[in-house]
Amino acid sequence: MDWYIVHVKSGKCQEIIDYLNDNQNIYAFLPKMEKWFSNSRVKEFQTSYMYPDYIFIRTSLKHDEFQKKYEDFFYSINHVAQLLEYESIFSLTSMEQVLLEKMFDNQGVIKHSTGHIADSRLIINDGPLIGLEKSIKRIDRHKRMAILDCNILGRIMKVPLEVVSKS
DSSP: EEEEEEEESSSOOOHHHHHHSSSTTTTOOOOOOEEEOOOOOOEEEEESSSTTTEEEEEEEEOOHHHHHHHHHHHHHHTEEEEOOTTTTTTTTHHHHHHHHHHHOTTEEEEOOEEEETTEEEEEEEEEETTTTTGGGEEEEETTTEEEEEEEEEEEEEEEEEEEEOOO
């Protein structure tokens, strides 16, 4: 399965997502993740957009098929949205794809993980970060976020993590 990213310039995300999802072998979505929200009344994880102007596309089409089928479409909406390309490669690298497959659920949301610290080591008990403990570069326990040792869209990847105990 290949992943592609489209940068939308003018708030037309939903129309583009609807068009793409009307086709077979393709799933387009705005990536979301749970974020810790706390005020005097509410303390909970709430869902928010990770990259509000970027549509992620997951497809079973081979690169040639995808390019042939959607080349005219992306050319026609070039002033509104643009398929991201770097070094003449349209899809994400295989490492990025494997990571995103593990992180996102079926609705394009990264749920929070829970874990604990024992003997100065982080142990993930639940969530998409299971098995990725070595990829975590830093933990922000106040914001309940883990900073991963990878970049997506040129930004470090932050994912929700709740450390429930430290011993």
